[in-house]
Amino acid sequence: MKIGGKEFNTIWFNEINQNVQIIDQTKLPHKFIIKDLNTVEDTINAIKVMEVRGAPLIGATAAYGLVLAMKKNNDVKYLEKCSKNLINSRPTAINLEWAVNRMKNKLLSCKPANLFNTALDEAKKICLEDISFCEQIGQNGLRIIEQIYNSKKKTINILTHCNAGWLATINWGTATSPIYLAHKKGIPIHVWVDETRPRNQGANLTSYELNEEGIPNTIIADNTGGILMQRGQVDMCIVGTDRTLSNGDVCNKIGTYLKALAAHDNKVPFYVALPISTIDWNIKDSKDIPIEERNSKELSNVDGVNSKGEIENLLIYPKKSKSMNLAFDITPAKYVTKLITEKGVCDASAEGLKNLFK
Template identity: 40%
Template sequence: MMKNITDLKTVRLSDDLNAVVILDQTRLPAEECYLELSSAEEIWDAIYKLKVRGAPAIGVAAAYGIYVCSRLIQAGSFDEFYTEFHRIKNYLAGARPTAVNLVAALERMEKVVLNNVSATVPDLVELLHGEAMAIREEDAAACRRIGEYGLSLLRPGMGILTHCNAGHLAVSEYGTALAPIYLGEERGYGFKVFADETRPLLQGARLTAYELHRAGVDVTLICDNMASSVMQKGWVQAVLVGCDRIAANGDVANKIGTSGVAILARHYGIPFYVLGPTSTIDMQCPDGKSIVIEERDPDEITKMWYIHRMAPKDVKTFNPAFDVTPYELITAIITEKGIFNPVDGGIE
């Protein structure tokens, strides 16, 4: 019997509206631990350290976060309020540079302020509350539509491979890449999912395998370097992945390792689908070469998961958080507005 995955509340506001409440994803799967974040520093830290992660969830957390921070601004005029609001907005935007939803949500909240220059400070705060809630509801509705479009491309009983975590934990509800799987589970499709562990932070092992297993989905965890083997055996008929940023030409930035999966899928003739909301599309970014790729702490690959250090001290490391999959390797990009073929080098 499937458990309702939406019982897990990834990001929400506290009942008194004074804090952002997140499910700390760094503690999964060992425990479901919720954190209350009430300062800009706590919110920044949670985003940077992946306590909340996934492009849409980061956007929702940022919107909630700047609303919570706005409640604390002591200002007697619009100019005083906006000066502090703008400072906090820029600070939060620096937590993770690659996921476009972070900046997009913050800019949308800023637009509310700038469009209401004659409003009182309490009214501005209330307007920000309404906008943050709208961002969350729009994300949930978009994920459901993404799931429906994605499911239309799949058949019952298919084997599906996914990379990283683009499920319920990464959004408001259902997920992006995992949304068709959850809808299919509800309708008896009986998918068999292979989840890449997704090194170095193991989001596939800790998060995707956790949430799919919790929801009663048939899921098998594999190491990243086993993807070719399961494809070769004929166990995979589709690849579903999420995205953190989509460039105007259809190139996609997603968790490191995604481009390698796309190359394998092309070799074995397996459809490679990218699923994400239109909020991840950056029309100001012409192609994948223009996407800023975050590089993370070397400790994540040298000692983070080990009792004893597993690499020589002071060895050089390269630890990019994302890679770019060129549009030529993508069978379709699936958004809440439909299914797009990027083969012509564009998503319009």
């Protein structure tokens, strides 16, 4: 997708320098910085501090982390150690573990001399697949937007939460992919962008990328979506997911559950867009999903640009106050209208997901 009119992916391998390059998302929207990742430790840190974020992109970054690991040391024990450290870097998004296990299974059958090239080929394949899957998610979601537009014949108002855009994947995004395709097709779209505290990923990232693509959008406080739905100003909600259980329960950025409840109460369709690599086929009870609790300073402190054009980090809470920073919540399947995947659109249920694979 575009930044300043130029096409970018979120991550790529620099063939000349033999390293990995990313868009540092902690600096957006105020600065656009391309950062070099030279070691597996660099990739682990990039995931932890959220220079890269979003389930598919985290998985791709972990894959490239093993590429850099094999560049340094093609020993199987080192592969196992790095794989474990990558999986532990963020616990909730299932794509991370999925990508690492896929890479590891591929590499364990290789001769030591072939490990680096095999790892690089597989990481590139994961990225290309993600682009293709996200575009297909877009095609499947586009049909839903078209149905609403053909009935309404006016601008479609879509509410999003957090960033499930191309910055969260390699390209296209999950929740934004249908929006981009609808826009390219000439369907009038307006997006309500949840600010998404505490890291403001909607305001800082989703609105940023929609602006770059020329799609009208309005940033709203996280608690505004409910009254907009009551007023009939939201036609549909589309969000992403970091982990979806085989029964259709959805684990996504904190605040998603409240949007689903408001949508259910106001009869607004609530869709979740995801590649099937985000499905957890093993955990059966959503209570068993590991919910990441991040540093409370993400709540108490906010980055902004001062009058000198410098980025400053400011404390906004009383010094003595404590804060709790849970990164994700769980939306029960009964509040999800449909799941939009690269394989098709299905009910958020065990039967619905099984039908995708028949």
